[in-house]
Amino acid sequence: MSSDASASSDGTIDPASDSGAPRGDEGESGQVVENVEQTAEELDSSGQQRGTLRDVADSLGISSAVALRALRGAEEIKPLMATRVREAAERLRFPLEELSEETDHRGIVAVLVNTMRNTWISDLVRAIRIELTATGRSAIVVPTRRRVPEHPVAADTDAIESLVQLGVDGFLMVSDLADMDSVLEATGDRPFVGIGCSQDFRGRFDTVRIDDEVGQGLLVDHLVGLGHREIAHVGGVGAAVARERADAFRKAMARHGLEEQARVEPGDFTEQVGQTAGSMLLRGSRVPTAVTCANDVTAVGVLSAAREAGYSVPEELAVAGYGNTSLASSGVSQITSVDPNSDRLGALAAQFLVERVSGFESPPRDVAVAPSVVVRRSSSAGPRPESTKRKRVSVD
Template sequence: MSNDASGMMGSGRIDAHSDAEEGRTEHTDQVIDQVERVEESIAKDGGPTRGTLRDVADSLGISSAVALRALRGEKEIRPLLRTRVQEAAERLGFPMEELAAEADHNGVIAVLVNTMRNTWISDLVRAIRIELAATGRSVVVVPTRRRVPEYPVAADTDAIESLVRLGVDGFLMVSDLQDLENALGATGDRPVVGIGCSRDRAGRFDTVRIDDEVGQGLLVDHLVSLGHSDIAHVGGVGSVVARERADAFRHAMERHGLSASARVEPGDFTEQVGQTAGSMLLRGSQVPTAVTCANDVTAIGVLAAARSAGYDVPSQLAVAGYGNTSLAASGTAELTSIDPNSDRLGAIAAQFVVERISGHDVPVRDVAVAPTLVVRQSSSAGPRAEDRFKRKRISVD
């Protein structure tokens, strides 16, 4: 359906209720309920309470494009819908002062990434594009990882400096970039906002990150509720974020009194290492009944290891990922995963960088966005009694 059609449908729905007093009241109550639900969702983040363009649209059941045109006061949007959208935006704390007509800016925001292989990046970039449309800005995605003989991994500082010379407004940094200090130095005086980076970066520049303590806690709570106690984690290697997620897993296990069985098998964010780590877990002397992973790609590797070792998922081994990417949702994986709320991560980061570009002199901000658990087939069963008995015997022997 086109945006124009969506706008007509959304405005028609509101105008239809205006034909009768009872209908108008009923619709108004519905809108208030939706806005309240969005407000509650925003409040979970524990940072500055602010709505995004998508929050405003979702609260009224319209598209982001229609919400943007309504906020700009464009004439093809009916007056009643414009009023509803503006009221929702004010109530949700959307930064109206950043709104601009599309022709008001020719600026570009550069999104710096380590690699283009990460499927999570596409979700983030989509959210960033939607939010930046409100300010007339566009997005360019730039891989910054460069391999050179002298260093194992180096930042492509030439590319970043070229972006500065071309006049980009600012930078969004996805995750902790390799060779971070050189990468930051190449950005010059342009504002930088981090997305999905580690807690260690908080305080240096604005950061919008995933609350991994909540995320790993949700996974462990889910698995324990199914009867799992021998739970392992694959991760902790390759970045500070990986180590933080491993620590969060340990904390969640400790909360359930399971510290003694909180095993962390070293692994990074790749499928190959995930498969190797999974094989180590399944061929060891103490085999877990469930495994959480640093990301979805690693979890795909663990699933491959389970198939090779003859373990049925989920009846003999439950597996969970992190990121809720397209890999997790695929019919072959059906992977339980943590949804990091990429729409909100990208949108809030986009707002922050625009505010910095506009000269807002505020203290450095750090927002931890609350993730949610998406349960799929890979963790739909608890451990079988005979499996627990066999594994305990192996451990004792």
């Protein structure tokens, strides 16, 4: 159902249309109410006190941009649409008191990242900016990993302290940064929220995480359902999140009685290490028929290793990633991947931060967002029968 039939992908309204008014009869109106109520129930069941702008928009089948213009009373939005959006916002307890006028500029939020190479970050930042826009704030993305030899894995606390001096409202951290104690000390008393980070940080500050046990479980369920039993995982190195995903993989395999087949080949989140790990798996005496990876970048590396070793994907090796980034969805790779619901992660983290900036006081909150799996060509086939597998001669 889409009541935003007249809105384009960027949220603009076609002047020749009904200016955002929902189409259809009272049956559709009833469906809208049902969708809003379902969203409200989901928020309640997950312990969420407030809905985000994204929640309001999704419950009505419109874009966040249209929802925001409706809440701000834009003239091009028909009264019926404006009423429905405001009613949905009130039902979902969206913080209308934080809503700003389009010309208001209240502050800047810094998004701290380890690297700019991970395309998942761009998905998150887009969701963060949409939510912050509703409150008149903007976001800047700041790489924080030092690249000098004497600090190979240290955080650039000088940059963070400079941001504090410039007066940023607060900080959003994507994944785990190195040397967190120094990072938190550098942020001073500014509000701090972690996104997609390790469970280790629960209770230290607000965290909005991916439920990796669910994500890895869905991947393993998918592969086992295709007939795979010899399944390996590339990851477990470089960050606590990587270790947690490897542990979640082992648990999922154990749930299917496949503990003995649950091999974890050490790897981080880079393509180069993914390729090396993939080569190690494919040269061994016990070659898996499927591989799950810590992220999509690693999965690309495993695909490269499979190509170099002469393995056909997915006929001889199924590969799955994590993050559902543009790398996974590209026509070349077509990688099955866990979709972490980046829109939800970014919107909720931004709302948590705005609430803290506004003086909200409570113990640190922790939310694990449930992911889903997007199946693509890289895992569209089960393992070949032993009689049809090609025998390969290992090359030393």
